[in-house]
Structure formats: C-alpha cells, structure tokens
Amino acid sequence: MAGPKDLDPSSSPRAMLGAELRHARERKGLSQEQLGQRLFVSGSFVGQLESGARRMQLEHARLLDEVLETNGFFLRNCKAAAKSKYEEPFAEAAEAEAQATAIREYAPSLIPGLLQTRAYAQAVNRAYDPMALEATIDEWVEGRMERIRLLDNPTKPLLWTVLDEAALRRETGGRVVMAESLRHIADLIRRNRVIVQVLPLSAGAHAAIQGALKLMEFADAPPLAYFEGVRTGRLEDDPATVAQLRFTFDLLVASALSREKSLALIEALAQDYTHEEHP
Structure with missing residues (x-):
C-alpha cells in the first residue's frame, strides 16, 4: 500500500x-x-x-x-x-485560537488581542519592545490585525471576555486611543458579536487575581487553556486542569458586572476619555 x-x-x-x-x-x-x-x-x-x-x-x-x-x-x-506568521512563544496559541469554536478570556491589565484596535495594538507592541524597528512593530501589529479577522464571521467563534476595570483605566496609547478602543468594544457588544463583562475594582480579591487566562474549545478536539506572562506563554491540555480553570472563569463571571452594566461603564469611560482629550 x-x-x-x-x-x-x-x-x-x-x-x-x-x-x-x-x-x-x-x-x-x-x-x-x-x-x-x-x-x-x-x-x-x-x-x-x-x-x-x-x-x-x-x-x-x-x-x-x-x-x-x-x-x-x-x-x-x-x-x-x-511554519507560523506569529512570533514565538505566542504562535501556537494564536494558531489554536484560529481553530476554536469558543474562546473565554480574562484580561487583568490590558485589552486582549481580539478586542484591540490598530492604534492600541501599536502602543502595546511598542511598550513590549521600545527598541524594536518600526518595520518590526508594523509586522507584529499586522499579525494582530489578521487574528482579529476571526470576528468577521458574524457568529463564530463565541468570544466571551471578562475585562478587569484596571485594563479600561490604564491609559495605553493616550486618551484618544483609549476612547477609540472602548468605543470599538462597545460597538462589538451592541452588534451582539461578543460578550463582555467588566470585573470592577470593587470586587476585591478574585479567583484569577494572579494573572490572565484564556480557554479555547474546538469542534473535534479537547479544550485548551493558555497562560501568558512576561515574554512567555504556555498551553495546557490536562483535562482536570482545564476543567478547574473553567470553574475559575465561571467564578469571574459571577463576580463581574452584568452585560448591561458593563456596556454602560465602557461607554461612560469612552466619553470620559473623549472629553478629557477635548475639553
């Protein structure tokens, strides 16, 4: 044969x-x-x-x-x-993300990649490596923008994000960039393309206080969890560990604001950034 x-x-x-x-x-x-x-x-x-x-x-x-x-x-x-178009050590996670039917994510300190605008991604990547050439930054940003095209599909994947209020108040790229970024998120919410809940600072200690978390589900493969740190990233496929992390995400959802209150806060902060930039 x-x-x-x-x-x-x-x-x-x-x-x-x-x-x-x-x-x-x-x-x-x-x-x-x-x-x-x-x-x-x-x-x-x-x-x-x-x-x-x-x-x-x-x-x-x-x-x-x-x-x-x-x-x-x-x-x-x-x-x-x-072969991958993405930078290590995040390439494998980005490629898995493209195959996922559902993505659940907690972002503690910045707006996560799939919800970023070009200007916000530019500011994040410049902060990541202040000495990088402009061409390198542009390449990284283009990779991020290509990932975001996942959301061009009107229904798939399911994207459910819990955003820490700290990420919304951290002025990444300046007030104009922040205002644009929050309006972009609000638009995705109003178009029913994503589910976003804000974990308020008043929630105090919570189940994921030690860092970011991403959970990915697939049509024909077991789920994955992804952890990201400073210049590091790791995928986890142990079923018991992934199940425990799903419980962690559920606890975050329980501690977060409702979808309606989250949208109201995001839009209010977008207005604040706009007015502070243009008094």
Whole structure:
C-alpha cells in the first residue's frame, strides 16, 4: 500500500498533517489514548494534533513515524506544518485560537488581542519592545490585525471576555486611543458579536487575581487553556486542569458586572476619555 504523499506547501499544512495522523492512527487500530501512551503525551494532545489545534514537534514526528510505520512522512512534513506568521512563544496559541469554536478570556491589565484596535495594538507592541524597528512593530501589529479577522464571521467563534476595570483605566496609547478602543468594544457588544463583562475594582480579591487566562474549545478536539506572562506563554491540555480553570472563569463571571452594566461603564469611560482629550 502506498504511503501518504508529502504535504502541498500551498495548502493548510497543519490541517493536512492532522488528517494524515488520524488516518494513520486508525489504520493501526489505535485510540488517541493508546497512541498518546506511545508518545508519552495525553490522548487529548493527540486529538489536538489531529484537529490542527496544536503544532507537531520534531520529537513527536519521529515517534509517530516509528509507531505508525509511515516511512518518515511526519518527520519530513513536520517543518512545513510548524511554519507560523506569529512570533514565538505566542504562535501556537494564536494558531489554536484560529481553530476554536469558543474562546473565554480574562484580561487583568490590558485589552486582549481580539478586542484591540490598530492604534492600541501599536502602543502595546511598542511598550513590549521600545527598541524594536518600526518595520518590526508594523509586522507584529499586522499579525494582530489578521487574528482579529476571526470576528468577521458574524457568529463564530463565541468570544466571551471578562475585562478587569484596571485594563479600561490604564491609559495605553493616550486618551484618544483609549476612547477609540472602548468605543470599538462597545460597538462589538451592541452588534451582539461578543460578550463582555467588566470585573470592577470593587470586587476585591478574585479567583484569577494572579494573572490572565484564556480557554479555547474546538469542534473535534479537547479544550485548551493558555497562560501568558512576561515574554512567555504556555498551553495546557490536562483535562482536570482545564476543567478547574473553567470553574475559575465561571467564578469571574459571577463576580463581574452584568452585560448591561458593563456596556454602560465602557461607554461612560469612552466619553470620559473623549472629553478629557477635548475639553
């Protein structure tokens, strides 16, 4: 029987690689859990590789070729599937985000990427690296704007964000930029494209007080959690951990303002920024 053909670089390499992995696994009569044991990873991780939600690493490709007897196919094609338009270490999370059917996110100190305007993204990236060339900043911002095109679809993915009030009051890029950013969020809310709730400063201590959180669900793969810190990012696929983090998000929602009160606060702050800039 002929083996799988090498991937066409003009197609979607990760999606095709995942489809080939599912085909090869089923041909060997292995479940995702059984294959995961051979790779020293979870069955959930295998499912995410098959769906294209996660990137295949070289060490996994070598083991897959050995276990599934695919004559070096996965190793040959792993590099093509790993190419990304996004900067490390956030590339894998951004690519998973593009596959998600639902995204739930808590943002403690800044407006998260999918809700940013171009000017806000410019200010964030400049603060991230004050010494970067303008061309580099422009490239990063374009990558962010491409991610935001996920919201061009009128219904998918579901985007549910809990914004800390501190993120709305932190003047990122100046008052004009903040006014534009908050009006943009308010517009998305009024068009019923996103769900946004504000966690008020008066809520005090809360379940995610130590940092940001993103949860992603997929049509044909187990959910993922993503943690981001200073120049670091990590995906988590352990089912028990992801379930606990979903509970954390539910607690945040319970502590946040209602959708109506959140919208009113966002629009009021947008007005404040506008009036303070143009007295």
